[in-house]
Amino acid sequence: MKSVVQLHDVSFSYGDRIILDRIDLAIKQSEFLGLVGPNAGGKTTLLKIILGLLVPDSGRVSVMDKSPQEGRSMIGYCPQYASFSREFPISVEDTVLLGRLGSTRAIGGYRRHDWIVAQEVMDAAEISDIKARSLASLSGGQLQRVLIARALACEPKILMLDEPTANIDLRVEEDIFDLLKELNKRMTIIVVSHDIGFISEYVTRVACLNQTLVCHETSALTGKIIEQLYGPHVRMIDHVHEAGSRGV
């Protein structure tokens, strides 16, 4: 199957500190890739390199067979929501419509088509009933859905999410991942998480990043691999939610 994102021998450092060390990664079309690893392990850096916001020291990156700067219009991106002020006076619908910028005319208002797309993605993310509300009044889970809808409004081939469930309680986290699983039927999904145990139920492949990158099929995840990644001080703990047990 075709690769939508390819990284070949990519290294990146801030000053003397090496963040990414010779990363090779090919993300296939309609894959659901979980990118996990400890904090400061380079996950967000890797996303920003794919988006062309950071330029690697060495190595090659391509998105849809183009440079990141050209190919990123095909990527719908959900940042960690610390990246803007929640107090900003903007409604849910206006936030989602901003996803149309770059696909619509440059001067003046939105076209009819933009409003239709915005309504469709709000329906898909189940936020149509709150579209008139301001961002400041939303819960963490609702805000995450708004960000997903905004990313979908770009009509992307790839959806990329940075810690989408960081400040959200577990029940809502499951709702969000169920939504992503549904979206995965139509597009490739890359999701960053620090919670390897939770996402392993949803993703098709896990990429473990801590300076270097190792990929695993989800079926092959074991305590030993987690230990390699996070170090020996992390123990497996049974999260007792529902029936099963989840790692880390």
Added chain:
Amino acid sequence: MTGFVGALVDHTFLQYALLAGLLASIGCGIVGTYVVVTRLGYLAGGIAHTVLGGMGVAYFLDTAPMGGALIAALVAALIIGWVKLRWQQHEDTLIGALWAIGMAVGIIFISRTPGYNIDLMSYLFGNILLVSRQQLWLMAGVDLVIALTVVAFYRQFLAASFDEEFARLRGMHIEFYYLLLLCMLALTVVLLIQVVGLILVIALLTLPAAIAVQYVGSLGRIMILAIALGALFTCAGLGLSYEPDLPAGAMIILVAGISYLLATLSLGLFRQWRIGQRSQT
């Protein structure tokens, strides 16, 4: 106040003053909204004070000070914008330096102007009663430019001030819109200098929008409410200052400032009262 209304019918200079206040409110409400939501107050202060340099040079060269002010404001906006984009870590120090240099240049040139007897006070604190017909046309023109720019690029300014990174990813040239916004800010500052002077510019620029942002929830509505409030404050300030013969600029700012405090306080009290009501039921 009744004396003011009567005098308004008789005196052209009062009509001009009132019109100047209304025209200033338009630019002020639009640009002030961006200043408030993106917290550009300090930057606006830097631009306002650098303008004195341009006015001083214009006076020294014996040309129209408004022209000098316009050029100085635009140059200051571009330099400050460039500083902000290029040296983000040191922006406050650099803006502070430009702020002071601009004023120093202005004072030196004004003092060297032959037959130096210009009222420096009127630049610092404004003199709305001296607005000429020509200046009114200039103000109307500046308002038109600002309004058209915002209508054309409303979405881009929204995207850039809300979430810069996302806007960049959608292919927007953030730097261009940022500098454009600062140029509009510079134009507005020049508009306001005539009305309230450059010391008080920041207050009239931010207070109406700072009130509006507490009551309505989108940039467009904040702009409209801020324009209405600005118009109210300038009219009220002018009217109140007329009979006791007080400085109009200072009176306008006083009205705006007190209104801001009252609006913020009453909203806070109302919210507390509502929480109290809810906990009772």
